[in-house]
Amino acid sequence: MSTPTFLRTPAAEPTATLLLAHGSGAPMDTPFMTEVAEGLATRGVSVLRFEFDYMADRRTGGAKRPPPDMAILEEEFRTALAEVDVDGPLLIGGKSMGGRVATLIADEAFESSRIAGVLCLGYPFHPPGKPDNLRTAHLVGLRTPALICQGTRDPFGTPRDVAGYGLSDAIRLHWLEDGDHDLAPRVTVTGLRQSDHLTEVCGVVAQWCAEMVKAKTV
Numbered sequence: 001m002s003t004p005t006f007l008r009t010p011a012a013e014p015t016a017t018l019l020l021a022h023g024s025g026a027p028m029d030t031p032f033m034t035e036v037a038e039g040l041a042t043r044g045v046s047v048l049r050f051e052f053d054y055m056a057d058r059r060t061g062g063a064k065r066p067p068p069d070m071a072i073l074e075e076e077f078r079t080a081l082a083e084v085d086v087d088g089p090l091l092i093g094g095k096s097m098g099g100r101v102a103t104l105i106a107d108e109a110f111e112s113s114r115i116a117g118v119l120c121l122g123y124p125f126h127p128p129g130k131p132d133n134l135r136t137a138h139l140v141g142l143r144t145p146a147l148i149c150q151g152t153r154d155p156f157g158t159p160r161d162v163a164g165y166g167l168s169d170a171i172r173l174h175w176l177e178d179g180d181h182d183l184a185p186r187v188t189v190t191g192l193r194q195s196d197h198l199t200e201v202c203g204v205v206a207q208w209c210a211e212m213v214k215a216k217t218v
Contacts, residue, residue: 021098151179
């Protein structure tokens with residue numbers, strides 16, 4: 001397990017820092033991840049991005065491998081979290097798979113006062129076309145304050161799907177109308193583009209981060 005390299009997007013006067021992981025098929029510096037990081041930084045949330053080993057290996061000519069077992073990813077996220085040295089409150093999260101991993105380690109970090117909350121950008125509640133193959137067992141009893149930003153057209157979990165999961169009261173859901181798994185709407189249907197939804201997400205996340213930080217310090 002290698003020591004992670006962080007891609008830093010600092011806020012001028014940060015109120016909190018977010019440790020953010022990528023999804024299963026794309027690295028930490030995609031336009032999606034960059035737009036979110038920059039949007040949050042302008043709203044007072046510094047962002048640290050990192051890559052799991054299988055993705056980082058691709059940058060040095062390694063084979064294009066699928067993600068390893070979830071237990072390995074959890075340990076790599078813990079390693080990244082242990083390497084973070086910032087002043088002020090810290091939150092963790094990720095896009096899709098990265099958010100899923102973050103939720104799996106969140107309670108232990110929250111209960112030790114290491115983090116104030118966990119963020120998911122498009123949670124993979126189930127594989128597309130397999131609604132019975134749920135990835136929600138740990139979310140029923142989650143104790144860490146969580147925010148999930150999800151498109152209403154996401155094949156990994158729609159509002160109808162999620163309504164029946166019995167998720168923890170610690171989880172807040174923010175729905176993006178007509179958004180897909182990348183939170184992108186159809187411009188012909190909504191008149192909006194992905195950038196519009198990401199702007200909305202950054203505003204919602206920044207406000208939520210401020211609330212979590214305040215709650216953690218009371």
